Amino acid sequence: MYQVEKINRKIGFILLSITVSMLMTACASTKGGTSTGPLTIQQQGSFAVGGTVITNPGTFDPIKDGAYNPVNQSSTGQTLHGDHAYVFYQIPKNARKLPLVFWHGHGQSAKTWETTPDGREGYQNVFLRRRFPVYLIDQPRRGRAARSTKPLNITAAPDEQLWFGIFRLGIYPNFYPEVQFSKDPEALNQFNRQMVPNTGSYDAQVNIDAVSSLFSKIGQGILVTHSQSGGLGWRTAIKNNNIRAIVSFEPGADFVFPEGEAPDSIKLSGRTIIPPSVPMADFMKLTKIPIIIYYGDNIPEQPSLNPGQEQWRVFLSVAKQFRDVVNRHGGDVTLVHLPEIGIKGNTHFLMSDLNNLEIANHLSEFLKMKRLD
């Protein structure tokens, strides 16, 4: 039974790859192209969702303490609403049923999914054109959801050469050969300016709770994660049944495994990473929904001295174990390592890379095959 399912899955994947190849050929003329025609938006807006309230003891006195005093403001008896997510949504005309809910990664905001660093349309517009409602999240303590119940000291420490490596644009100062990132200096300028700091201490559970609240509010949808939100996405799907599928772009190491089936701890650049375990009943929820995971290029097979590559070699190997464990328990995980299907040069930001339409086409085909569109 398990073998049959595995073979079925393999055939499914081969068919998917062939279909996508055909589609890519058919769509060659739009590759790298920008918008075509206007977007017809039935509804758009924004809101906060989830979060908590903290209250200071005492009674607020609107006369005595009601003046703005940036130096010595009393907070007696006052409240702070924080730790919510901020969400901007657009629903196109003749929309498909299931929305795509886009969740950014570490150091990012919903900007990740908007205009690409080189000025083309991001997945916000690309999937609106494909008639998906889109929801773009700024997670708690980030961007327009910056109001945090916990303090943080923002250091403004320069770190962009680090991210140039970890985001696999290249080995600083050199881009990888044939990288899918524009060499126009303005593209790197825009890319660097996408970064935003945390505005409160990082707390995975706060993020999971807020995004789960979003799905409780909007109903069923497809969660699209990137990098750090990958690990959060697995747990959010365990928490909320409204997540009907997960699309995970380059998730980090924090895949979840059933208790007793997690890989051993991993040493990575002096850190020890322990893949987290969850009770089997929780884990099994991940076997009930289609999951597709994408990784880009320049991830070596053998250990590398370059930390910007080594990290992804390790994460990809854990991803393969995750796929195998979920599928062994009857799940439906597809892992796409893009170079293996002939798509080369992708960075960690494959949704905004120069060939992002190719990858969008692959994803559209997957959603179609799984009847999620």
Place this chain on the structure above:
Amino acid sequence: MYQVEKINRKIGFILLSITVSMLMTACASTKGGTSTGPLTIQQQGSFAVGGTVITNPGTFDPIKDGAYNPVNQSSTGQTLHGDHAYVFYQIPKNARKLPLVFWHGHGQSAKTWETTPDGREGYQNVFLRRRFPVYLIDQPRRGRAARSTKPLNITAAPDEQLWFGIFRLGIYPNFYPEVQFSKDPEALNQFNRQMVPNTGSYDAQVNIDAVSSLFSKIGQGILVTHSQSGGLGWRTAIKNNNIRAIVSFEPGADFVFPEGEAPDSIKLSGRTIIPPSVPMADFMKLTKIPIIIYYGDNIPEQPSLNPGQEQWRVFLSVAKQFRDVVNRHGGDVTLVHLPEIGIKGNTHFLMSDLNNLEIANHLSEFLKMKRLD
């Protein structure tokens, strides 16, 4: 000559008021209404604009320092791009020539102009429907432009009862009678969650420079400010001739005056406010463009012990002096204190108040009269 201009202006204002009253009657059926039909968006996207780069001394080593280390990250030889503005724009089909560039106030982001706290359409949608291109700013060190070249300690101190008063919702915990703010608790929840902290030390010049860069990039437009950005707006218009008009919702006390013509310093709740002066040649630039300033309700005429009202009494009195000085020098400033034209109950956030369409109609009529539409 000056008297004739003054009379002309007065007649213009009376005509404006009559026209707006007629318009308001004509539009009564849409008052408080939400969207009608889809929006057709020719183009939408986002970008960073302006800002600076800081660079640490030394040489970055991608092998030695290329691993993410949240505890002890080296920043040797690394850069940080910060202090830019983030801008989301939408250009409707058959767009008018001049865009509206919306700039939020203290503690806010572009959310100010999106969905209102009670869930109706904000000025983003309202003016898209009126065929204006819209640009929504997150100013430097705020929201999605949070990356700052200067550090800051975010304290997460509760302060919402303070803002309830200063934003003139009421005297906490009571709303003002007939306030144009929904009594649904969810509206106040959403309103509180709109707040976002600074992510670097506040620097007026950094904000002015970034928004001026925006106008250099997009060309001529109409700047719409709120509260804190009011004071920044005067200086941005002095710096950049592409600002063709200013719409200022409840600007703060930092109006600019020509040297020698500034009002005396003002005492306000223990602070001393000195209205800033600029060289006459700079000031005269403000006399070349139409300016309209709006203030809402519950601003007393006599000194008040309630700091949430007293502040606005003082600011409104400085606004009147600003209007008179600009107009004396040949300028074109209209100051609308809404209760004086029969529009009651408005808070500090009149663009998102329950009657925001009435005020949008007034503004549309102003833009039409000034041939800015």
